[in-house]
Amino acid sequence: MSEDETVPADVTHEEEIPEDHPRYQDLLTRHRIETGVEKGITHLQGMHAEGRGSAFDYLLGEETIPSADAAERAAAAHLLLADHPVLSINGNVAALVPGEMVDLADATDADLEINLFNRTDERIAAIADHLREHGATEVKGLEADARIPNLDHQRAKVDADGIYEADVVLVPLEDGDRAEALEAMGKTELVIDLNPLSRSPQVAEVPIVDNIIRAVPNMAAHAQELADAGEGELEGIIEAFDREEALEEAEERIRSGL
Ligand SMILES: Nc1ncnc2c1ncn2[C@@H]1O[C@H](COP(=O)(O)OP(=O)(O)OP(=O)(O)O)[C@@H](O)[C@H]1O
Ligand SMILES: CC(C)(COP(=O)(O)O)[C@@H](O)C(=O)O
Numbered sequence: 001m002s003e004d005e006t007v008p009a010d011v012t013h014e015e016e017i018p019e020d021h022p023r024y025q026d027l028l029t030r031h032r033i034e035t036g037v038e039k040g041i042t043h044l045q046g047m048h049a050e051g052r053g054s055a056f057d058y059l060l061g062e063e064t065i066p067s068a069d070a071a072e073r074a075a076a077a078h079l080l081l082a083d084h085p086v087l088s089i090n091g092n093v094a095a096l097v098p099g100e101m102v103d104l105a106d107a108t109d110a111d112l113e114i115n116l117f118n119r120t121d122e123r124i125a126a127i128a129d130h131l132r133e134h135g136a137t138e139v140k141g142l143e144a145d146a147r148i149p150n151l152d153h154q155r156a157k158v159d160a161d162g163i164y165e166a167d168v169v170l171v172p173l174e175d176g177d178r179a180e181a182l183e184a185m186g187k188t189e190l191v192i193d194l195n196p197l198s199r200s201p202q203v204a205e206v207p208i209v210d211n212i213i214r215a216v217p218n219m220a221a222h223a224q225e226l227a228d229a230g231e232g233e234l235e236g237i238i239e240a241f242d243r244e245e246a247l248e249e250a251e252e253r254i255r256s257g258l
């Protein structure tokens with residue numbers, strides 16, 4: 001774009017970012033969050049959370065490290081083996097990877113459920129519309145006819161036929177309260193969080209220390225590749241995954257980046 005060109009007011013932010021920019025992916029992420037806030041999908045606090053994540057991603061080298069890829073493959077195997085898998089979506093997730101979450105749900109026959117910390121009917125509706133615009137056919141989380149025990153904030157509100165009865169739940173970009181409460185209910189949790197020290201990955205069966213903008217499409221790719229795998233192969237992938245090793249490798253990568 002030449003210096004004298006101005007960006008039309010209606011252009012989406014993403015179109016302003018040159019794909020050859022060295023921080024393209026981070027700028028893309030920032031702009032998706034910015035656009036999410038403008039559309040009433042992402043809470044303002046989501047900008048703070050994104051900032052925290054961006055710092056960790058910088059230290060991780062802004063790439064999917066080997067242990068994160070192993071975690072994403074194990075998470076895909078869990079979702080494929082699950083009786084009732086559910087992918088939880090908050091305002092940041094909806095802004096960053098709406099279509100990618102739909103693709104992952106399609107690849108694993110999982111439900112999509114909106115679950116918000118800063119819950120409002122308006123934002124639930126806006127996120128549901130946004131997901132449908134990106135191909136979702138059914139979106140849960142609007143009923144909110146069940147409560148996660150021992151959780152005294154809005155994240156406790158879930159669908160009885162969604163997260164409440166799920167056996168495997170993907171929980172991205174959240175703090176540890178709900179992750180701990182879901183673990184107490186005996187559910188298998190797959191957590192995406194760039195901070196390996198956060199409570200959420202620390203309690204997860206599968207901690208995925210990666211940027212969600214990379215993790216979700218990678219999980220979908222693994223799920224598509226494993227679509228015809230037998231139960232034995234999927235169980236083998238799950239057995240081979242070492243959660244402690246994954247957390248240690250992520251911490252080591254971050255320390256080496258300091
Ligand atoms: N794009 C992203 N991909 C993956 N993780 C992200 C992304 N953006 C933010 N995060 C992570 O999501 C988390 C959201 O912050 P939140 O306050 O919900 O949890 P937390 O700070 O980890 O608290 P706790 O320790 O209680 O879990 C942060 O750990 C942040 O590093
Ligand atoms: C901002 C958010 C990452 C998401 O908030 P919501 O979209 O309301 O679930 C929240 O979990 C936080 O870290 O503060």
Ligand code: BAL
Pocket residue numbers: 117155173174175176177178
């Ligand atoms: N950090 C705000 C609460 C949550 O993420 O669930």
